[in-house]
């Protein structure tokens with residue numbers, strides 16, 4: 001059965017919500033189990049949408065100038 005993961009915009013609560021396809025297409029929205037707000041956002045996979053994000057990534061380069069031997073073949 002399809003379950004959807006949501007994050008509450010009000011309190012940040014993360015919860016799973018089960019909804020049938022018919023319910024989904026009818027525009028039904030879940031409510032936060034913590035604060036009962038319907039101001040929730042759907043989560044796709046492991047994407048976290050809380051807070052503001054800049055476009056830059058803080059990940060270090062995989063094959064930077066300080067990479068060890070054998071990094072890039």
Ligand SMILES: [Zn+2]
Pocket residue numbers: 008009010011012013032033034035036037
């Ligand atoms: Zn909430």
